[in-house]
Every structure is written in structure tokens, then in C-alpha cells.
Amino acid sequence: MTDYRGISFWMDSLEEEIVPRPSLPGDVDADVVIVGAGYTGLWTAYYLARHAPSTRVVVVEKEVAGFGASGRNGGWCSALFAASDARLTREFGREAMHAMRRAMNDTVDEVGRVAAAEGIDCHFRKSGxxxxxxxxxxxxxxxxxxxxxxxxxxxxxxxxxxxxxxxxxxxxxxxxxxxxxxPHCAAIHPARLARGLAAVVERQGAQIFEKSEVLEISTGVRPSVFTRHGRVTAGTVVIATEGYTARLAGHGRDMVxxxxxxxxxxxxxxxxxxxxxxxxxxxxxxxxxxxxxxxxxxxxxxxxxxxxxxxxxxxxxxxxxxxxxxxxxxxxxxxxxxxxxxxxxxxxxxxxxxxxxxxPIGLHRDWFPSVALDRAAGVAAAGGYVGDGVATTNLAGRTLADLVLGRTTDLTSLPWVGHESPRWEAEPLRFLGINGGLRLMSLADRLEERSGKPSRVASVIGRFTGH
Ligand SMILES: Cc1cc2nc3c(=O)[nH]c(=O)nc-3n(C[C@H](O)[C@H](O)[C@H](O)COP(=O)(O)OP(=O)(O)OC[C@H]3O[C@@H](n4cnc5c(N)ncnc54)[C@H](O)[C@@H]3O)c2cc1C
CATH class of the missing domain: 3.30.9.10 (D-Amino Acid Oxidase, subunit A, domain 2)
Incomplete structure (x- = not known):
């Protein structure tokens, strides 16, 4: 039996007992099946229910809601977006950058608003x-x-x-x-948000099945996710596994x-x-x-x-x-x-x-988060938040809900929608490159401490991270 309280201080400090919900009971039919009950999956379920309450939503989780980064993070619900404003401006223009910045700033407040409205006591304190x-x-x-x-x-x-x-x-x-x-950051209790959101989503009518690892995903007109307990067939599959995505068959080089x-x-x-x-x-x-x-x-x-x-x-x-x-x-x-x-x-x-x-946090090869729907494959996904996902997942969830429901909104035209990152290198290059980059960061700090001047090594890292 997994010690879910041992995952983090946050899980340990929950008042509730952490008992897994039932596993998938066999084959199930749905409109949308979401893989992963972290913030991305749960926010997507939440906004699907808000905009289209009759949507049959099933969430399939390998462990329990909040098991991943969503139950372990630093609780910075911040407007930080992994791609810098300068980079957004360079690649998409100033207007698109400002639209993204406004959306991220608003998202911090949106998390606080929903938490208050739904009675999720996640200790939301917006103090910057x-x-x-x-x-x-x-x-x-x-x-x-x-x-x-x-x-x-x-x-x-x-x-x-x-x-x-x-x-x-x-x-x-x-x-x-x-x-x-x-001012655009709130400190939160991450696990209270994840666990509270799961309860809200269930109240809205979504079904959450835990201890149900997805082993395979088939694409097409009626895509399915397969587990040891059965499969869920739906109109759309939403992959919300972020840092764990590389462990899914066929996704080994999407994110590290x-x-x-x-x-x-x-x-x-x-x-x-x-x-x-x-x-x-x-x-x-x-x-x-x-x-x-x-x-x-x-x-x-x-x-x-x-x-x-x-x-x-x-x-x-x-x-x-x-x-x-x-x-x-x-x-x-x-x-x-x-x-x-x-x-x-x-x-x-x-x-x-x-x-x-x-x-684990998830990183795309170009350090650029994305949210996307491939309508032909019937698969949507979001992630690559590079450790800035507490607020970004809410924006991702709202955007995924809009994409899945075919709604054209301000969110669906933001620059990260449909962004395609290159795949990561095969091993051993990936291993050598990433760990080499990490060493360079430590070296840059040590050099700067000693010399008091910005290190040239830092600009090399900047090139690696796309900043
Ligand atoms: C230590 C740490 C500190 C962090 N601090 C911050 C911070 O302060 N601020 C910030 O903005 N971000 C922070 N982050 C990042 C942030 O927590 C994540 O970006 C965010 O939680 C991602 O949410 P998610 O729902 O996309 O992924 P996750 O929360 O990781 O959820 C993915 C879920 O998918 C499940 N899953 C995986 N594989 C399968 C499968 N095959 N079948 C079914 N289910 C599966 C997992 O069990 C997991 O529950 C931190 C992360 C870590 C690890």
C-alpha cells in the first residue's frame, strides 16, 4: 500500500484520509476521458462541466488525485510563464505577448476566485x-x-x-x-487545491477512477485509453500527465x-x-x-x-x-x-x-509550454510548464475545455495554443545534454559568486533554454 501522506509535507498535512477512489470497473463510454488527476486534468474537467454540464467526463489516474507535481509543489500560484516575455515578443509579436501576460495575470485571480466560490480552502494568499x-x-x-x-x-x-x-x-x-x-503571485497549499478540486469535479458529475494506470492510448474517431481494469472510449482523450508523459507508450521524447x-x-x-x-x-x-x-x-x-x-x-x-x-x-x-x-x-x-x-516537472525540448488539440487523432494535451504550472494549469484547463467543446475564445488564440516543440534527442545525448546544462548552471553561480560579475557561462545556458 503506497504511503500517500509521505509524498510531501502538503499531502501529510491534509486533514482528510487519503483513500484511493475505486479503479475503473471495466469498459466505460464517455465524451471526454482525461488521463491524470493533477491540476491540468482536474481544471479541464471543471471547465468542461461549467460550459457544458451534460458532457460525460471520466478521469483516469494511475495513483490518487494530487499524486504528481500538483500535490508536491512550492505553492507559488504565479503568473510566471516558462517562455519569457522577450521570447514571446520575438516569436509571436508584442500584442500576442501582452495577451499571454494578461491571461497569466488574470489566471492567478481566477484560481483564487474558483477556490473561494467552490469552498476549496487552499490557503490562497495573494501577496506577490x-x-x-x-x-x-x-x-x-x-x-x-x-x-x-x-x-x-x-x-x-x-x-x-x-x-x-x-x-x-x-x-x-x-x-x-x-x-x-x-504582485502577481499567491501562496497556496498545493495538495488542498488538488484534492479539493477533485471533490468539486466529482460533485459536478465527472467520474474519477484511481489506481488505474493508462497503458496505451488509441487514436481516431473514437479514441480509447486502455488500463488493466478495462478501457474508456470517448470523443476526445486529454493527456494530462505532464512530467510523467515520457513514460506513456509512444511519448518517450515529448517531454522530459x-x-x-x-x-x-x-x-x-x-x-x-x-x-x-x-x-x-x-x-x-x-x-x-x-x-x-x-x-x-x-x-x-x-x-x-x-x-x-x-x-x-x-x-x-x-x-x-x-x-x-x-x-x-x-x-x-x-x-x-x-x-x-x-x-x-x-x-x-x-x-x-x-x-x-x-x-518531476515536465520540460519540452524548447522549454515552451503548450496546449493543443489534434482533432483528427481525437487527442488533446497540455504541459511542459517547466516548474511554473500551478497557475498555468488553470489556463490550460480552461483552454482545453474551449478547444474540446469547439469554442473559439480569447484563450484559444493565445500564442501557446497549438505550439509544437521539437522532440528530445535520443539517449545518451539527452542524458549528457541535460545533466551538462545543470552542471553549467551551478558553475555559473559559483563563478558569479567569486567574480561578482555576470558569467559568460550564463549566456550559454540562455541559449540552451531558449531565453
Ligand atoms: C517539487 C516541485 C515544486 C514545484 N513548485 C512549483 C511552484 O511553486 N509553482 C508552480 O507554478 N509550479 C511548481 N511546480 C510545477 C507544478 O507543480 C506542475 O507544473 C503542475 O502541478 C503540473 O500539473 P499537472 O496536472 O499537469 O501534472 P501532475 O500534477 O504531475 O499530474 C499528472 C498526473 O498524471 C498521473 N499519471 C501519470 N501517468 C499516468 C498514467 N499512465 N495513467 C494514469 N495517470 C497517470 C500522475 O499520477 C499524476 O497524478 C513544482 C513541481 C515540483 C515537482
Whole structure:
């Protein structure tokens, strides 16, 4: 029996018991079958029911709702979109970039609106994101981000530079030289959102079958998904497996799973929470300008939920429970916290970690998320959010519902709709390339720390990630 509480601090802190719903009982007929009960699948089901309540929706999940990244993430419900605004402008023009930016900003509020309307108590707190610059190189990079935003017509209200004096009040880290602030982010409890959404979708009439792994998908006029327990035949199949997609037959090179790792600390005392900075105490999410991403939030009960990248990519896009722990990253995270906040943690030993976990995020070869429907094949899909999926999945779900129902809306003309990414290289090139890229990111951070200047290595990474 899988220990679902052990998946993450979030799953462990749910009040409900996590008991799998029944498996697929045999062959079933539906209008839409959704593979995967994470946010993408569940939001799609939600908006299908909102727009066309008579649609027969079946969700088929390998484990339980929220088992994947949706039950494990950092809880940044943010307007970040994996492809930068500069890139969107380059590839699709300024108008399309602004349309995407507006859609993402609105999506943060939409998640809060639906959670409130449907009684999903996911601790939604929209307090923005603070990013601090703690070296000359980080300052140059964050200032360049703000300058670029201004050049593209993105205003101060969306992203602003914060001088050192203000930044170190918002986030009381060491060596703060300034930073950025955006209001477009809410901190949430990820598992409460995923599990709450599953219950809402069921109330709307969708059927969710758990412990029902999809082994094969057939395409055509009446596509089907096959499990050991039976098959679901429908008008459309929606693939909502994101970081797990490479494990589906025929999809091995669509997306790679890259692991992100997290820790949660014991609840801090009220005074300690205040000492993290005014914005953090009020629920703002935070990070700094390093290349090897870190991300955090303070939970309503005063824990630091803190994560970082840097775990290696596993050969052949393998996904295994043991990969959810990575000693190197899990031991670096408390060190990073004690370096950021020495007033709160006098030594790394004072960072009392109660939970360590990780999970896969999905990356397309060009680091560009997409949402698409292939009407001839009867298959729709969304993903490749590169770790910025908490809000983006809601936009994906709304867009997938529109596409499946044949509705032409503002959402269906956004630039990521129908975007086709190239396939990943075959192994061993994929393994060597991705892990080489990860090493370069660590190297760029080390070089910049030493020299204080932006590293040339960073521009090589930029080329790799398409930014
Ligand atoms: C540690 C971590 C931290 C993150 N932090 C953030 C953050 O702070 N902010 C942010 O925006 N994003 C973050 N992300 C990314 C974000 O969580 C994801 O982008 C988002 O949850 C993706 O949702 P999804 O529904 O597409 O995929 P998932 O939630 O991964 O759901 C996919 C589901 O498909 C199921 N499945 C897989 N294979 C099959 C099969 N063959 N048959 C049936 N079911 C199957 C899985 O069990 C899973 O439940 C983080 C991710 C991780 C792992």
C-alpha cells in the first residue's frame, strides 16, 4: 500500500484520509476521458462541466488525485510563464505577448476566485513575489529583467525594481543589494487545491477512477485509453500527465521529467517569522537571483516550505519513488536557508527540517509550454510548464475545455495554443545534454559568486533554454 501522506509535507498535512477512489470497473463510454488527476486534468474537467454540464467526463489516474507535481509543489500560484516575455515578443509579436501576460495575470485571480466560490480552502494568499539580488551579478540580472519589462511595455504595477533599503525590509536576507517585486503571485497549499478540486469535479458529475494506470492510448474517431481494469472510449482523450508523459507508450521524447526538491521546516515562532521580512511574513513567495533556482513560502502555520533545482536528470526519463529524495539537494537547502536568514537560523543545525520530498516537472525540448488539440487523432494535451504550472494549469484547463467543446475564445488564440516543440534527442545525448546544462548552471553561480560579475557561462545556458 503506497504511503500517500509521505509524498510531501502538503499531502501529510491534509486533514482528510487519503483513500484511493475505486479503479475503473471495466469498459466505460464517455465524451471526454482525461488521463491524470493533477491540476491540468482536474481544471479541464471543471471547465468542461461549467460550459457544458451534460458532457460525460471520466478521469483516469494511475495513483490518487494530487499524486504528481500538483500535490508536491512550492505553492507559488504565479503568473510566471516558462517562455519569457522577450521570447514571446520575438516569436509571436508584442500584442500576442501582452495577451499571454494578461491571461497569466488574470489566471492567478481566477484560481483564487474558483477556490473561494467552490469552498476549496487552499490557503490562497495573494501577496506577490520578492526576488532579492545578493551579488553584483544577481543585481545586474534582476535589473536587466526590469529594464526589459519596461522596454516591452510592462509597467511598474506588474514588476518593479526595489532599492536595497526596501528590499531588505520585505525579505530580511543577507547581502541584499536590491530586488524585484511583482504582485502577481499567491501562496497556496498545493495538495488542498488538488484534492479539493477533485471533490468539486466529482460533485459536478465527472467520474474519477484511481489506481488505474493508462497503458496505451488509441487514436481516431473514437479514441480509447486502455488500463488493466478495462478501457474508456470517448470523443476526445486529454493527456494530462505532464512530467510523467515520457513514460506513456509512444511519448518517450515529448517531454522530459526533471526533478525539483523541497523541504519543510518545523513551524517557526511568531518573532522568527517576522524576522524573515515583512513581505514573507504576509505570505509573499520569495527567491533570489541565482541561476540554480530556489523558491520558498512561509505557510500560515509558520513553516518554511523551500525548494530548489539541481537534482540530476535520470537516464531514459526514468521515474522512480527513490528519485523523490536527493541527498545533495536536500542537504543544500537548509544551508541555503541558514545563509539567507542567519538572524533566524544561527547555524544550519537550527533549520529543523520535518519533511523532505521531490517530484518531476515536465520540460519540452524548447522549454515552451503548450496546449493543443489534434482533432483528427481525437487527442488533446497540455504541459511542459517547466516548474511554473500551478497557475498555468488553470489556463490550460480552461483552454482545453474551449478547444474540446469547439469554442473559439480569447484563450484559444493565445500564442501557446497549438505550439509544437521539437522532440528530445535520443539517449545518451539527452542524458549528457541535460545533466551538462545543470552542471553549467551551478558553475555559473559559483563563478558569479567569486567574480561578482555576470558569467559568460550564463549566456550559454540562455541559449540552451531558449531565453
Ligand atoms: C517539487 C516541485 C515544486 C514545484 N513548485 C512549483 C511552484 O511553486 N509553482 C508552480 O507554478 N509550479 C511548481 N511546480 C510545477 C507544478 O507543480 C506542475 O507544473 C503542475 O502541478 C503540473 O500539473 P499537472 O496536472 O499537469 O501534472 P501532475 O500534477 O504531475 O499530474 C499528472 C498526473 O498524471 C498521473 N499519471 C501519470 N501517468 C499516468 C498514467 N499512465 N495513467 C494514469 N495517470 C497517470 C500522475 O499520477 C499524476 O497524478 C513544482 C513541481 C515540483 C515537482
Amino acid at each position: 513575489t520578492v526576488s532579492v539580488a545578493r551579488s553584483a551579478a544577481q543585481e545586474a540580472a534582476l535589473r536587466a529583467e526590469v529594464d526589459e519589462a519596461r522596454m516591452l511595455g510592462i509597467g511598474e504595477d506588474d514588476l518593479r525594481w526595489v532599492e536595497a533599503s526596501e528590499a531588505s525590509v520585505l525579505m530580511r536576507a543577507t547581502s541584499v543589494r536590491g530586488g524585484t517585486f511583482t 521529467p526533471l526533478y525539483s526538491m523541497m523541504i519543510a521546516t518545523e513551524p517557526l515562532a511568531g518573532e522568527q517569522v517576522k524576522a524573515l521580512g515583512d513581505a514573507l511574513a504576509a505570505g509573499a513567495t520569495f527567491n533570489d537571483g541565482r541561476h540554480m533556482l530556489i523558491y520558498g513560502q512561509v505557510t500560515p502555520d509558520g513553516r518554511l516550505a523551500f525548494g530548489g533545482r539541481g537534482a540530476p536528470y535520470h537516464y531514459n526519463s526514468e521515474i522512480r519513488p527513490e528519485f523523490d529524495r536527493n541527498d545533495a539537494v536536500h542537504s543544500r537547502l537548509p544551508v541555503a536557508l541558514s545563509e539567507l536568514f542567519p538572524d533566524v537560523f544561527a547555524s544550519v543545525g537550527e533549520v529543523r527540517v520535518t519533511h523532505r520530498w521531490g517530484g
